Amino acid sequence: MSASMSAPASPLQVGAAGLPPQSRAGGRMALAAVLLGFFTIMVDAMIVNVALPSIGRGFGSGMTGLQWVVDGYTLTFAAFLLSAGAISDRVGARQAFAGGLALFVAASAACWPAPDLGVLVAARLVQGVGAAMVLPSSLALLRETFPDPAAWTGQVAAVAALGGLTYAAIEAGADGFGAARVLIALAVAVVAAVVYLVAQARGRYPMTPLPLLRSRTMSLSVAIGFALNIGFYGMIFLLGLYLQQVHGLSALATGVAFLPMTALTSFMGSVAARLTTRFGARIPVIAGQCLMVLGLLAMVTVSAGAPVWLSVVLMVPVGAGGAMAVTALTALLLENVPAERAGVAGGVLNAARQLGGALAVAAFGALVADRAGFVSGLHTSLLIAAAAVAASVVATALLTPARRRPAPARTP
Incomplete structure (x- = not known):
């Protein structure tokens, strides 16, 4: 069988049909859990972006506050992905899934009556x-887990590094990169990143084995995934604001505008x-990237007076291309890393x-913070996003395809 035939695609393509008969009922339940997990995460990312202008008006918050509403979630999501897989291995996938979902639901319930932005x-x-x-x-409920315990020093350092970097990027938009708190946050991010790398190099059970990162396939895949989420x-962040602040749509109407893409x-x-x-896998990755670039560049040509339906149409290639590229990129990565490192590789890619998404919100939010120059900042941000995804096309071309396995000899 060729490597392309054996490539894992997406959790959504994994079903109960391939399980032994006695396990099919459990397989269907596991598939339902995966769908629930992915649906919950994706809906949260979409719905908050749509509600940002309403949140800003309700709390009297400026752009910096709105950036933290988005990036607060993305920051801890990215940081804790590095060790969540190992925790799942330790306590069991069912327990980890139930605990994570309960925590998510409880926090969601706390968001609704929040008295202030903090x-x-x-x-x-x-x-x-x-x-x-x-x-x-949720993925571990469907496939074999890959035990690789993480060092809890590394986790703290990862949170500090990502938190410092995100804080600096958001606050620099308001105060400039020369502000004392921005410089301190950058320094914290650098020191924490060094501590993290040392912990991974010397720790007995690293979250991210450094030899894995030295793999060209791994490092390029990480860069590609980073760029795809920038786009x-x-x-999503920019268009949610644009449709409401420039075109005056309600939060509900903006959500409807996102439906065709979704x-x-x-x-x-x-x-x-x-x-x-x-x-x-490489062909659909490149095809998806090209769709994204074309959609982002087309959006740059849209003026403030253009009809809403034009923006709705142009969102479609960006979303569709991104979904195609990420699915195929995951398959390409997993077929090129050792099986015992598949879980870690997937966690690093998702982190x-x-x-990339968090830093995009931080940087682009600063560019559109001025209401008078919103459209100009929007176009600049879209050009930056298109350039990042276009650069990732080059990185994809450098990826080494998986070696094809020799066909088995036919028996006479």
Whole structure:
């Protein structure tokens, strides 16, 4: 069987049919858990972006506060993905999934009656932790887990590094990079990153084995995933604000405007799986990236007076292309790393993707903070996103395809 035929596609393509008969009922339940986990995480990312202008008006918050509402969730989601898989291995996938989902639901319930922005951001931070537990444990319900315990020093350092970097990026938009608190946050991020690397190099049970990162496939996949989320989540953040602040849409109408993109995106996993089976994973990754770039560049040409339906249409290739590229990229990565490192590799890739989304919100939020120059900042942000995804096309071309296994000899 060729490597492309054996490539894992997406959790959404894994069903109970391939399980032994006695396990099919459990397989269906596991599949339902995976769908619930992914649906919960994706809906949260979408619904908060749509509600941002309403949140800002309700709490009297500026752009910096709105950036923290989005990035508070993304930050802890990205950071705790690095060790959530190991925790799932230790306590069991079912327990980790149930605990993560319960934490997420409790934090969501705390968001609704939040009396001020500080409480809302704190609840969003907790939501991110719960989501980080849901994602890997839901996958572990379907496939064999890959035990690789993490050092809890490394986890603290990872949170500090990502938190310092995100804080600096958001606050620099308001105060400039020369502000004392921005410089302190950057220093914390650098020191924490060094501590993390040392912990991974010397620790007995590293969360991220450094030899894995020295793999060209791993490092390039991380860079590609990072760029893809800059384009995708950056676009969602920007368009949610644009439709409400420039076109005056309500939060409900803005949510409806996102529906065509969301509906098509949900089918792109199966499309990517078929293309991966037929052509290998690299082709659908590049095709998805190109769709994203074209959609982002087309959005730059849209003026403030253009009809809303044009923005709705142009969101579709960005979302569909991103879903195709991420699904195939995951398959390409997993078929090129040792089986015992598959769980760690997937966690690192997802953490990089979430970090890309968080930094996109931080940087783009600063560019559109001035209401008078919102459209100009929007176009600049979209150009940056398009450039990042275009650069990832080059990185994809450098990825080494998996070696094809020799066909078994036919018996006479």
